[in-house]
Amino acid sequence: MNTRSQFAMFRWIVWRDMTLAWRRRTDALSTLFFFVIVVSLFPLSIGPETQLLRSIAPGVVWVAALLASMLSLGRLFANDYVDGTLEQMLLTPQPLYLIVLGKVLAQWLVSGIPLIVISPLLGVQLGLSQESLLMLAASLLLGIPVLSLIGSIGTALTLGLRGSGVLLSLLVLPLCIPTLIFGTGAVEATLISASPEANIYVLGAVFVLTVVFAPWATCAALRISLE
Amino acid sequence: MSRSKIHWYKYASPAHFYPLANKLIPWVATVAVVLFILGIYVAFFVAPTDFQQGDAYRVLFIHVPAAWMGMFLYILMAVYAVIGWAFNVRLSSMMASSLSITGAMFTCLALVTGSLWGKPTWGTWWVWDARTTSTLILFFLYIGFISLQSVIDDPRRADRAGAVLALVGVINVPVIYFSVQWWNTLHQGATIRFLSQPTIATRMLIPMLVMLSACWLYSIAVVLIRLCCIIVEREQSSVSFTEESTRENGAIAWGADK
Numbered sequence: 001m002n003t004r005s006q007f008a009m010f011r012w013i014v015w016r017d018m019t020l021a022w023r024r025r026t027d028a029l030s031t032l033f034f035f036v037i038v039v040s041l042f043p044l045s046i047g048p049e050t051q052l053l054r055s056i057a058p059g060v061v062w063v064a065a066l067l068a069s070m071l072s073l074g075r076l077f078a079n080d081y082v083d084g085t086l087e088q089m090l091l092t093p094q095p096l097y098l099i100v101l102g103k104v105l106a107q108w109l110v111s112g113i114p115l116i117v118i119s120p121l122l123g124v125q126l127g128l129s130q131e132s133l134l135m136l137a138a139s140l141l142l143g144i145p146v147l148s149l150i151g152s153i154g155t156a157l158t159l160g161l162r163g164s165g166v167l168l169s170l171l172v173l174p175l176c177i178p179t180l181i182f183g184t185g186a187v188e189a190t191l192i193s194a195s196p197e198a199n200i201y202v203l204g205a206v207f208v209l210t211v212v213f214a215p216w217a218t219c220a221a222l223r224i225s226l227e
Numbered sequence: 228m229s230r231s232k233i234h235w236y237k238y239a240s241p242a243h244f245y246p247l248a249n250k251l252i253p254w255v256a257t258v259a260v261v262l263f264i265l266g267i268y269v270a271f272f273v274a275p276t277d278f279q280q281g282d283a284y285r286v287l288f289i290h291v292p293a294a295w296m297g298m299f300l301y302i303l304m305a306v307y308a309v310i311g312w313a314f315n316v317r318l319s320s321m322m323a324s325s326l327s328i329t330g331a332m333f334t335c336l337a338l339v340t341g342s343l344w345g346k347p348t349w350g351t352w353w354v355w356d357a358r359t360t361s362t363l364i365l366f367f368l369y370i371g372f373i374s375l376q377s378v379i380d381d382p383r384r385a386d387r388a389g390a391v392l393a394l395v396g397v398i399n400v401p402v403i404y405f406s407v408q409w410w411n412t413l414h415q416g417a418t419i420r421f422l423s424q425p426t427i428a429t430r431m432l433i434p435m436l437v438m439l440s441a442c443w444l445y446s447i448a449v450v451l452i453r454l455c456c457i458i459v460e461r462e463q464s465s466v467s468f469t470e471e472s473t474r475e476n477g478a479i480a481w482g483a484d485k
Contacts, residue, residue: 153395
């Protein structure tokens with residue numbers, strides 16, 4: 001019974017956040033367009049040589065995805081914090097861990113999936129081969145949840161502070177560096193026809209570790225911020 | 228059980244620690260200055276010129292201790308922050324805040340001296356190798372901690388938020404280090420190890436260790452001074468820094484020595 005009610009809570013959180021996001025479609029869409037525009041800026045600033053663009057493509061797409069997810073993470077708890085819903089959530093008997101996980105999952109479905117879906121298109125623009133495109137999407141599929149989970153710690157810590165958007169990036173970006181290295185490493189391996197397995201496995205390990213541990217830190221941070 | 232006459236836990240209270248810190252600061256600072264002078268003298272006039280690197284290597288007598296201090300102080304800061312958070316020890320959290328700035332300073336110093344050494348030795352100011360990059364990231368982590376604490380107005384929340392961030396950072400440090408090592412590394416391997424014989428001439432090792440001790444004592448002195456400032460700033464209501472209380476403790480306290 002207890003487990004069932006916890007699962008119901010989890011489902012409710014995901015459903016609720018997705019409904020809210022659907023009613024404010026422009027938020028998710030603007031994140032997506034931010035991602036597309038940032039990637040398009042690189043050929044314009046570096047020059048249209050295909051060889052050069054192909055070699056920087058993994059890094060460019062990954063960094064743009066990282067920045068775009070930082071942008072969308074600011075909204076993860078902010079609205080619920082302002083209208084007091086977050087405080088009520090902290091008071092429920094259901095574990096906060098599941099609430100945080102549900103919110104991050106909803107965030108990923110709303111903002112992360114569109115980024116992953118559109119990333120091969122941007123890869124084509126930068127001249128990536130088919131194999132690299134698949135690997136790009138696969139690495140983002142594993143990597144973006146990690147970025148969201150690490151980012152959720154920063155969001156919870158900076159809740160309600162002045163200038164929290166810039167501060168969030170300052171706190172979270174250094175912690176995201178390993179994910180960035182392994183994600184781009186996997187795509188770059190396909191460029192030189194090496195095996196991307198090692199990078200993907202390590203990225204998978206980082207993913208599992210963050211899924212287990214990051215929500216705890218986020219819960220602690222939320223309790224501190226809402227004290 | 229040993230019957231200690233000093234109640235050590237007493238010093239976890241800012242009010243009791245303040246006079247003790249004030250007594251320690253002049254001694255620690257004096258020894259630090261003496262060691263700095265001694266270390267710099269030996270480093271510049273006694274240590275032999277390196278066969279390969281010439282005299283440029285002498286900047287390493289500052290660089291290596293600074294890099295070590297940067298790393299140690301981050302771990303120490305995280306430990307203090309977490310103790311302060313877990314056991315609700317105010318002084319411990321204050322210690323973490325005052326350590327963060329000294330740590331950031333040493334990390335920055337390590338980066339600057341490293342690039343000064345890199346130019347004549349490697350022929351370039353900056354190289355994206357594993358250790359340089361991870362030191363840079365460590366500097367970013369310090370900056371994150373300091374800016375988070377400075378933005379939060381409520382000291383209690385600032386302490387705890389800093390503790391969460393420091394804990395997450397300290398868990399991430401090895402991951403960052405190994406991920407950054409993924410690239411081919413240009414940096415020379417470590418020459419001083421705990422378990423094996425160091426591959427460095429003794430006449431070069433001694434000034435290095437003297438400079439390391441000087442950096443430690445300097446850190447202790449500066450951190451204690453900053454800690455005293457924080458105590459005065461935050462605990463003004465609960466601690467009275469009057470003539471009376473300083474005379475009671477027999478301490479050279481705030482304002483009394485002027």
